[in-house]
Amino acid sequence: MKAVFFDFVGTLITKRGENRTHLNIIREVLRRSGREDLDPVAIWEEYEKESSALFKGLAGKSYVKIRDVDTEALRRVAERHGFTVPEDFWEISLEMHARYGELFPDAVETIKALKGLGLHVGIVTDSDNDYIEHHLRALGIYELFDSITTSEEAGFYKPHPRPFQLALEKAGVKPEEALYIGDNPAKDCVGAKNVGMLSALLDPSGERRELWENCDFVISSLKDVIEIVKGLQG
Numbered sequence: 146m147k148a149v150f151f152d153f154v155g156t157l158i159t160k161r162g163e164n165r166t167h168l169n170i171i172r173e174v175l176r177r178s179g180r181e182d183l184d185p186v187a188i189w190e191e192y193e194k195e196s197s198a199l200f201k202g203l204a205g206k207s208y209v210k211i212r213d214v215d216t217e218a219l220r221r222v223a224e225r226h227g228f229t230v231p232e233d234f235w236e237i238s239l240e241m242h243a244r245y246g247e248l249f250p251d252a253v254e255t256i257k258a259l260k261g262l263g264l265h266v267g268i269v270t271d272s273d274n275d276y277i278e279h280h281l282r283a284l285g286i287y288e289l290f291d292s293i294t295t296s297e298e299a300g301f302y303k304p305h306p307r308p309f310q311l312a313l314e315k316a317g318v319k320p321e322e323a324l325y326i327g328d329n330p331a332k333d334c335v336g337a338k339n340v341g342m343l344s345a346l347l348d349p350s351g352e353r354r355e356l357w358e359n360c361d362f363v364i365s366s367l368k369d370v371i372e373i374v375k376g377l378q379g
């Protein structure tokens with residue numbers, strides 16, 4: 146084992162923090178639109194529904210800018226409620242992610258321990274380049290990673306092989322020498338498996354049990370990765 150790559154949202158940062166971030170984006174959008182009469186939670190739920198429907202359709206496909214997909218999701222909701230998406234929606238989004246994003250409590254110690262074992266530690270994420278860099282810098286962990294590979298750079302969304310292959314090229318390792326950690330079996334485990342990488346699913350609540358078959362390991366906490374890697378190093 147020579148390299149470990151992480152997914153970002155739901156793997157290094159929590160879904161709880163992501164939800165709080167998105168709700169605060171909606172609050173700010175409604176404030177700027179003078180529509181504080183609308184219930185932000187209801188608008189947020191509609192936005193999440195539109196957004197996840199759009200992203201579901203993009204899995205494995207050619208990359209399109211996430212800022213455009215997010216903007217389109219919000220535009221659909223805004224149209225129904227008679228307001229417009231602010232011009233600087235993406236800047237609001239970046240700022241709120243930086244402010245409300247939340248690392249898993251054992252993320253930093255896990256990354257540092259893996260680096261201490263001499264491994265290449267990277268990220269493979271479905272994201273825009275400016276988003277991931279801004280977010281990692283805000284979390285104070287940008288410098289910890291040996292490589293960061295985005296869908297923007299690879300030109301495709303996971304589980305397409307290209308983001309994974311590009312990450313392997315950057316690390317200069319063979320697929321069987323690398324482990325991918327993610328929280329989405331269909332995108333993360335399947336994507337890794339398709340290029341010959343091992344995968345571990347972060348599933349703290351065990352709720353995705355029916356989808357475990359695509360993953361080589363299932364972990365309930367990030368630091369479990371350290372023992373898996375030590376075992377693989379023999």
Ligand code: CA
Nearest residue numbers: 152154155328
């Ligand atoms: Ca994820």
